[in-house]
Amino acid sequence: MPENNSLIFSLENGVATLRLNRPEVFNSVNKPLALAFQQHLRDCQTNAEVRAVLITGTGRAFCAGQDLAEITGPDSPEVAEIVEKHYNPIILLIRELDKPVVAAVNGVAAGAGANIALACDIVVAKESASFIQAFSKIGLIPDSGGTYFLPRLIGMQRASALMMTGDKVSAAEAVQMGMIYKAFADETFDQDVITLVRKLAAMPTKGLAYTKQLLNSSFGNDVAQQLRAEGDYQLRAGNTTDYREGVAAFLEKRQPTFTGQ
DSSP: OOOOTTEEEEEETTEEEEEEOOGGGTTOBOHHHHHHHHHHHHHHHHOTTOOEEEEEESTTEEEOSBOGGGSSSTTOOOHHHHIIIIIHHHHHHHHHOSSOEEEEEOSEEETHHHHHHHTSSEEEEETTOEEEOGGGGGTOOOOTTHHHHHHHHHOHHHHHHHHHHOOEEEHHHHHHTTSSSEEEOGGGHHHHHHHHHHHHHTSOHHHHHHHHHHHHHHTTOOHHHHHHHHHHHHHHHHTSHHHHHHHHHHHTTSOOOOOOO
């Protein structure tokens, strides 16, 4: 696709990095950024060289949500239209991507920016970062999957309070309440993130994709349905090249070399 400076894409050592790059507006999302985001996620799905995906931001913010300048002009689209065409596809692409997706929250994540992060498989943040469900401050409701993911992560009571008050949550608080996986020291953040995503990229990513699909289905299944689904996916996993390599490496007392097949 044509280069779009609002999102910088790179691919190295199996890790595809999608870096939101509108630092002058705290990486707030406009139409060009949203469409570039969607297309790069689709490309990551089909590119066999991509084994893990990293989403992060440039500058002091991860993402401040919607660029309000785009929706306040006389010919601006309705907010609901932007949600449907810009944000919902991003959330679905993240959840459907057959590769682990890590959000590295390098600064404030507000509104849709926070909920894009929470849709990812693993969320890590700088200790100085924060999360804000900012919608209530301007009379809107949480979108981009916020009302789906946040209560499942931290419970209904906390999710309701954060969404209604718009209170800021520090990275340390987010870890404590189960909203995110880890908070890294600002000084070591970049290296800690690279270590994590390279570890994921070197793992049996076919099995990780099956795990992700099972987690997706667990939100709608009862126990018996989920047990049957686990059986189906375990059969698939047991037929992968990576499974055979993992067992052989264990028996031969060596490090495995996984290919994602």
